[in-house]
Amino acid sequence: MRLLASDLACARGGRQVFRGLSFTVNGGEALLVTGPNAAGKSSLLRLVAGLLRLQHGRLELEGSDAERTIGEQAHYLGHQDALKPALSVAENLGFWTRFLGGQGKAPAALAAVGLGALAHLPASYLSAGQRRRLSLARLLTIERPIWLLDEPTATLDAPGHGLLAALMRAHLAGGGLILAATHGSIGLDRAPELRLSGLR
Amino acid sequence: MMNALAALLLRDMRLAVRVGGGALIGVLFFLIVVTLVPFAIGPDLALLTRIGPAILWLGALLANLLALDRLIAIDQEDGSLDLILTASLPLELALAAKALAHWVTTALPLVVAAPLLGLLLNLGPEATGAVALTLLAGTPALTFIGLIGAALTVALRRGGLLLAILVLPLTVPVLIFGVATAQAAIVGPVPFATPFTLLCALTLTSLVIGPAAAAVALRQGLE
Numbered sequence: 001m002r003l004l005a006s007d008l009a010c011a012r013g014g015r016q017v018f019r020g021l022s023f024t025v026n027g028g029e030a031l032l033v034t035g036p037n038a039a040g041k042s043s044l045l046r047l048v049a050g051l052l053r054l055q056h057g058r059l060e061l062e063g064s065d066a067e068r069t070i071g072e073q074a075h076y077l078g079h080q081d082a083l084k085p086a087l088s089v090a091e092n093l094g095f096w097t098r099f100l101g102g103q104g105k106a107p108a109a110l111a112a113v114g115l116g117a118l119a120h121l122p123a124s125y126l127s128a129g130q131r132r133r134l135s136l137a138r139l140l141t142i143e144r145p146i147w148l149l150d151e152p153t154a155t156l157d158a159p160g161h162g163l164l165a166a167l168m169r170a171h172l173a174g175g176g177l178i179l180a181a182t183h184g185s186i187g188l189d190r191a192p193e194l195r196l197s198g199l200r
Numbered sequence: 201m202m203n204a205l206a207a208l209l210l211r212d213m214r215l216a217v218r219v220g221g222g223a224l225i226g227v228l229f230f231l232i233v234v235t236l237v238p239f240a241i242g243p244d245l246a247l248l249t250r251i252g253p254a255i256l257w258l259g260a261l262l263a264n265l266l267a268l269d270r271l272i273a274i275d276q277e278d279g280s281l282d283l284i285l286t287a288s289l290p291l292e293l294a295l296a297a298k299a300l301a302h303w304v305t306t307a308l309p310l311v312v313a314a315p316l317l318g319l320l321l322n323l324g325p326e327a328t329g330a331v332a333l334t335l336l337a338g339t340p341a342l343t344f345i346g347l348i349g350a351a352l353t354v355a356l357r358r359g360g361l362l363l364a365i366l367v368l369p370l371t372v373p374v375l376i377f378g379v380a381t382a383q384a385a386i387v388g389p390v391p392f393a394t395p396f397t398l399l400c401a402l403t404l405t406s407l408v409i410g411p412a413a414a415a416v417a418l419r420q421g422l423e
Contacts, residue, residue, distance in 0.1 A: 050286050053422055073285030080279025086218035087211070100287060188373035 001145055002062040003070075003177055008023055009056035010043050017043045021065070023194050027063075027145070030168065030178035035196035041181035042078070044196070045148045048179060049076040064145065074146035075139045079154070081131045082109045082138075085124030092123050093137050102142035107190075109140040113163065127154040136167065147171060149170040149180040161187060205297050208264030212301035215274075222267030223305040230263040230310050245322045253331045253382035254272060257375055259317075260310045260335055262363040264342045265367065269360035270303055271350040272418070278385045281418075282353075291418065296411040323386075323395035330392070332386030333422035338378040341403040345370045351414035355421060374402050382390045 002024060008017035017040035025031045033041045046052045048059060051072035055056045061070050083092050110116050113125050113133040118126070124130055124133065139147060147168070154160055165187025169176055172188075216223040237255045238248060272295075275281040284294050314335055319326030349367035353359030381395040 015408055033294070046282075050283070051282055051422060068288065069286075072288045074286070076282060076286060078279050078282060080277075080282075082279040082283055084278070084280075086210070086215055086220055090213075095207055095211045096283065099204045099211075099289070100283070101204060103203075 001064055001173065001178065003146065003179070004006070004060045004062060005048070005057065005059075007057040008044070008047065008054065009108065010040060010047055010052060010057070011055050012043060012052070016197055018043040018198075021196075025179060026058055027175045027177060028172050030172060030180060030189065031193050032186070032193045033179065033181040033196065034183070035194055035199055037134060039196035039198035041196060042150050043075065045078075045150050045181055048146075049074055049148050051076070059102055061146070070146065073144055074148050075142070075144050077139065077150045077152055078150045081135045082190055083123045083126075084132060088120050088122055089126070089134060090119040092134060093141065096138045097141040100138075100142045105141045106137075109137040110134075112140055112167075113137045114159075119193045129160055132156055133160060133163075136164065139164050139171075140167070145176050147178045147180075148175060149178065149182075149186075151181055151183065152180065153184070201289055204287065207291060207423070208284075208289075208294055208297045209301050212232065212298055213305055216267075216301065216305035221305070222270060222302075223309065226266050227264040227309040227313055229260045229266055230313060231317065233259040233262065234402075235320060238320055246337040248322045249324075249327070252318065252327065253386065255321060256314055256317060256331050256335070257338075257378050259366075260307070260314070261342060261371060261375060263310055264307055264339060265297060265346065267302070267351065268343075268346040268350050268367070269358075269363045271298060271347065272354045272414075273350070273359065276354050278357055285418070285422070286325075292411040293413040295347060295414045296344075296350070296407075297419075299343050299406050301341055301411065303343040307343055309333075310339065311335045325333045325346055327382070327386040327406075329407045331344075331382045334378045334381045334396070337381075337403060338374050338399050340404040341399075342371055344403075344406040345374070347410045347414045348417065351417040354418065374399070374406075377402060 004024050008021040010017045030047045033044055035041055043052060047054060048070060050069055063117055064073055069072060074119060097106050110119055113136050115133055217219050227397055236257055236258050276367060311332055314332045315328045332344050349363040353363045377395050377399040384390040385392045
């Protein structure tokens, strides 16, 4: 499986964010998207997920089901957690698991992210880091080849960083792809870097 | 796919009845509006009977509008909408499921409460039944037309008023035929079936157009 992007251009609100962007990510590889604020890191991830309209260029996922869009084969983990405060931890995860077409593994995923004991707590009582861990659990209940992670380490503590790194390494070992926007190290040492400089 | 639909429907219904959900607000508002009318009009029973169906319909229309601005905005604010937009479940169906959950939790209680409130408006059993039936047939149209407004105003903070201005004109036909059907059942002279069929036609049309138009509006907003 291979993600090919050629000559991508993106404009938001009439402002050119980037243009002429090309990269390739092979199965089992991660690509770190770095750059200053407003360089278009989040926009690039949203573009790949299909949440922004492609202004120019091509995005292709080789070696996958052509009937399904890239967005349907990707997990998008954005700044927002997509959690409902009124629902319990288990209900939140159970909903996304079923909505995204999976079943079953929710308790195991909760245990894997260290929230096993809090399954019945309303999500409104979770701390920011715990909310992020709960979002990560969604990536485990349903297998999708591409992970689009927008600053995944934000709000995570040191053990959380380690957990995330371990999850990402397991995903890569299984042949998955990761596209991560980040400002610092996220625990993938040898991953190539795509630096967005930002247009003025 | 049915699994995903059922999950979304169930979650939205759950959210509506939990703390901070909109289910109770609508029916309470309905109760208050309809209760205030007899106080405002005075003890003219004949007048109350005559305008009763219209009052119930107006109350239902406004109560239905109350929670509509949160229908999609709540998913947009916490990022859930991003996942719904990229899911393999067609957006039209997801929106239809959300609207259905909204109808079940907000409008269906109004239909159940209408017979009780009919007593306050001096409506006989037959008239009350007729109004409840027209509400049952007509309120889905209000919700599904409102869905379009909710999709159009999703990106606005406090878009509730704009939503009302967008949606209310579109609901005029539903209001006209809803009240006309109830009046036909109570005083005639038009046979009940004529306006009732038109009311059902309005509902069925909005069931199709509402989710499709709302999906187009949301996709336009992908920027």
